[in-house]
Amino acid sequence: MMSTNMTTETPPAPASALKNLGEVRAMIKRHKLNDYMFSLIGLLALTLALLTLLTLFTDLVMDGYQRFNMEFLTEFPSRRAAHAGLLSAWVGSALVMLVTFLVAVPMGVAAGLYLEEYAPKNWFSDLIEINVTNLAGVPSIVYGLLALGLFVYILDLGQSILTAGLTLGLLILPIVIVSTRESIRAIPIAIREAAYAVGATKWQVVYDHVLKYSYGGILTGVIIGMARALGETAPIITIGALTFIAFLPPTPVTDVAPFINFEWLSSGFTVLPIQMFNWLSRPDHAFHINAAATGAIIIVVTLLMNGTAIYLRYKIRKNIKW
Amino acid sequence: MIKPTTPIKAESRNLNFFYNGGNHALKSVSMPLYENKITALIGPSGCGKSTFLRCFNRMHDLYPGNKYQGEIVMHPDNTNILEQGVDPIEVRMRISMVFQKPNPFPKSIYENVAYGLRVRGENNKRMLDDKVEEALKGAALWNEAKDRLQDLAFNLSGGQQQRLCIARALATDPEIMLFDEPTSALDPIATANIEELMSELKQKLTILVVTHNMQQAARVSDYTAYMYLGELMEYDDTNTIFTRPSRKETEDYITGKFG
Amino acid sequence: MNTATTMLEQSINLTISPRLAKNIRRNIKERIIEFMLMLAALSAVFTTLSIVGVLLYESLSFFKTVSVVDFFTDTQWTPLFEDAHYGILPLVSGTLTTSAVALAVTIPIGTIAAIYLSEFASHKTREIVKPILELLVGVPTIVFGYFALLFLTPILQKIFPDLPGFNMLSAGIVMGIMIVPYIASVAEDAMRAVPMSMREGSYAMGATRFQTAVRVVTPAAISGIVAAYILGISRAVGETMVVAVAAGQQPIVSFNPMESAATITAFIVQVAMGDLPHGSIGYQSIFAAGLVLLMMTLCFNILGHMLRKKYHERY
Incomplete structure (x- = not known):
């Protein structure tokens, strides 16, 4: 069992220790x-x-x-389940996401930059910080109520793509702000000092260095936020967008000058999760098939987006040079 | 010189240790621990003295990829505690450890000391009360703690916390106690307390202590080992090591020429 | 000395003066940028104020018609009927029941998964499972609504033949499973934050993994774990689509999960789907309901974040 090569004499074992060994x-x-x-x-x-x-x-x-066929993507919703499609829904989703992106990213990144690089550490920045934390925990349907009261009626934007985009933009703002702050915080102070030392102004330091080096981390947060916005249903229902939409919004790009128009912003719309909810809440089982197919598409797209973000973050963590 | 009649409590034989990744941290270390004596391990940081100490209670098993080679044999039952079949938990029940920084659990003083017994399935209140009192007395903490046994351990001072950790290690009647730089996070008065305590404890058990502080080794230990780059350079009784070391390297380290 | 200064001033005047002018422009530009960034940061405050403002404004109109006492004591919620009653209790009971079912599912599974992941799983397993958990957190909830209505409810109906097609049990269970990844992930973070020295202390006493996990690591991370629970509760309370699809729409005071009942969120969805005129009492009622919902989740969130902060400070 073991080599016993005892050279020194050993006293008799303390009885307790050894007797107990079996028990132990x-x-x-x-x-x-x-x-x-x-x-x-x-x-x-x-x-x-x-x-x-x-x-x-x-x-x-x-x-x-x-x-799962092309027709499902190129047909409008219809009363006949087998011929109903997702055309207006995915186009609507794409346009709403575009607005969401344009709202959330500049505002979220700017807010993150301000909080990390500019804000004095006092009650003011504390106030903003508490706000961001709490907003992240507000149920999405409450954003819907905000949109209904503020955007739809007070600002009179109607149940439009603009309203939906603004709502989802505000909804994912905390995600973008938090991820911006986290990736900025990872940049060592020495990099900033190096830039200041060659005479850069604060904004030059922030824009040329801080923002550029934290780009990947910010992108991660943006993708996660956009995936969240894509799947959000409750706030969009709340603004009253659950209607039968069998048309496309006016195209953003036209062939007559000035080549772009903004009519689409005020158009009625539907989005993928709303269309799924719509089909799901009908008693006719034929529509449930459509709902399932839509659900599968939503899952695949959100998983792809989140997967990309998580992979990106993993890569960034591995590649950190400082 | 070493008296050949002193009984050996445990000894390492040709002990090699490899960290995950292949770093060869201990190179064929053979060394005895004499019963009821204090053995001190000294050497510059990174020399492997903590690594060696942590082999005795198989602490390295907690992290994947670490590898032992050779033997640590415990007497009198001649168990090679590094052997595959020997459960590290069994080893740790016989050999307890006090860490560099006091690491009490987020529990009351009482429950900290009783932890080892509870882990062994002991729930008899009378028995626990007695053992906790005995251990706290043994760790010279009883007078300060007896009126606040239900207080959270974090509320004690650093020195008290370390004595609490000693009481915790003592409560299970270990055969050997390992001290990994036990005073490096403490002030001089707390350090003196702990050193005094160690000298008392050796009546009951065998002690292996890693220390950064050569005066400490000279003050408390009976035997001293000087390690360098994973090798045991010299081992002898403390008096000899500090007065007539046989190797030049040991002398250089002790006299502060290097390290 | 004096001459030197004068000479210096002259040379500055001669060579640097155009750049000094530029300096002022530069300063103004910097100030403008800072101001704009601050405005962006204020958008968070603005959003909060708007939410509270809109909810309060519409709720105040609502409470001009309905007394606050009735609102909190009446056991009927029928704002869309002839004989209108405005008692929030049925909606609160529906919300609490579905949340309770969700918690009964999610707390044991989430905690066990977190302990396993933090204390038992190999490094490699953890590296693979953690990202998957994060992925799961991002799955849209409408899809879970489908799952509750068309997958779980039929199965449950085989076990309990009397179970209605819309019921709080199925919605609650699915909601619970939906929250597991979130709770497991947050609780695991809390447990990983417990310093290794504490684990070593326990192992050195001869403790097994299970003993170390349950007796040392869990108590040490308890505030973080409880924070995970509370943030989970807040999610369950605010969850909309699963209950709107699968729990039903009858506002009744019932704590029996086998029944069909409306939650606060499901009611808001139901009203929003209808065509209520802006400014009507029915329209206002969803804001009053929303205000109650916001208050409930706010309490949980603040409590949760306070607990999280507490364990962050400790280690």
């Missing part, structure tokens, strides 16, 4: 059984969480596979 071993064995059992339970809990997504996705694909 039995006890350890019992305790280790708990370890194994918990490992099993833990693995089970984790798998349950992970398998749910798989089940969910499989279920959607199984229910909706009949509608």
Whole structure:
């Protein structure tokens, strides 16, 4: 068993220690059984969480596979389930997302820059910080109520693409602000000092260095925020956008001067999750198939977006040079 | 010189240790720990003295990829505690450890000391009360703590916390106690307390202590080992090491020419 | 000395003066930029103020018609009927019941998953599972609504034949599973923040993994774990689509998950889907309901963040 090469004499063992050794071993064995059992339970809990997504996705694909064809993407919604399509929904989603992007990204990045680089550390920045934290936890439907009261009626923007884009823009603003701040914070102070030392102004330091080096991290937050906006349903329902939309908004680009128009902003619209909800809340099972197919598409797109973001963040963390 | 009749409590034989990634941190270290004696490990940082100490309670098993080679044999039962079949938990129940920085648990003073016993399945209140009192007395903390046993351990001072950790290690009647630079985070008065405590503890058990502080090694230990770059350079009784070291390197380190 | 200064001034005047002028322009530009960035940062404050303002404004009109006492004590919520009642209790009971079911599912599973991930799983497993959890957090909730209505409810109906097609049980369970990744992820972060020295202290006493996890790491991370629960509750309370699709729309005071009942959020969706004229009492009622919802989630969020901060300060 082991090489015993005793050169020194040893006194008789203290009785207690050795007599107990057998007992101790039995006890350890019992305790280790708990370890194994918990490992099993833990693995089970984790798998349950992970398998749910798989089940969910499989279920959607199984229910909706009949509608996976081009027609589904090129047809308008219809009263006949088998010919109803997603055309107005995905175009609407794309346009709403465009507005959301234009609202959330400049404002969120600017706010993040201000809070990290400019804001004095006093009650004022604390106030903004508390606001951002709390906004991140406000239920999305409350943003819908804000939009209904403020954008739809007070500002009279109607149930339009602009209203939806603004609403979702405000909704994902905290995500963009937080990710901007986090990636800015990762830049060492030495980089800023180096830039100042060659005579750069504050804005030059911020724009040429801070912003450029934190680009990847900001992008991660933007993608996650956009994925969230794509899947959000409640605030858009709340502004009253759940109507039958079998037309496309006017195109943003035209062939007559000045080549772009903004009529589409005030157009009525529908988006993917709304269309899914619409089909899902009908009693006719034929429409549930459409809902399943739409759900599968939404899942694939959001997973792709979030996956890209997580991969990006992983790459950035690995490549950090300072 | 070393009296050949002193019983050995444990000894390492040709102990090699590799960290995850292949860093060869201990190179064929063979060294005894004499029963009821204090053995001090000294050497410059990175020399492997903490690594060596942490082999004795298989602490390296907590991190994947670490590898032992050779033996650490415990007497009198001749168990090689590094052997595959030996459970590290069993080893840790026989050999307890006090860390560099006091690391009490977020529990009451009482529960901190009782932890080792509870882990062993002991829940008898009378038994626990007695053991906690005995351990706190053994760690010279009883007088300060007896009226606040239910206080959170974090409320104690640094020196008190370290004595609490000693009480925690003591409560389970270990055969060997390992001290990994136990006073490096403490002020001089707390340090003196701990050193005094160690000298008392050796009546009951065997002590291995890593120290950065050579005066400390000279003050408390019976035997001293000087390690350098993962190798055991010299081992002897403390008096000899500090007065007539046989190697030039040891002398240089002790006299502060390097390290 | 004096001459030297004069000479210096002269030379500055001669060579640097155009750049000094530029300097002022530069300063103005910098100031403008800073001001604009500040405006952007203020958008967060503006959003909060707008939310509170809109909800309060419409709710005040609502409370001109409906007494606050009735609002909080009446057990019927029928704002769209002839005989209109405006008691928020049915909606609150629906919200609390679905949330309670969700918590009963999510707290055990989420906690066990977090402990497993933090204390038992290998480094490699953790590296793979953590991103997947984050992915799951991003799945749109409408999809989970589909799952509750058309996947889980039929299965549950096989077990409980009396279960109505819309019920709080199915919605609650799905909501619970939906929140698991979030709770597991936040709780795991809290447990990883417990210093390794504390784990070593426990292992050195001969503790097993399970003993270390349950007796040392969990108590040390408890404020972070509870924060995860509370932020999870806030999510359940504010969740809309799952309950709107699967829990039903009858506002009744019931804490029986086997029944069909409306939550605050489901009611808002229901009204918004209809065609209520702007300014009517029915229109105003959703803002009053929204105000209650905001207050509930706000309390949970503030509590959760305070607890999170507490454990951040400790380590």
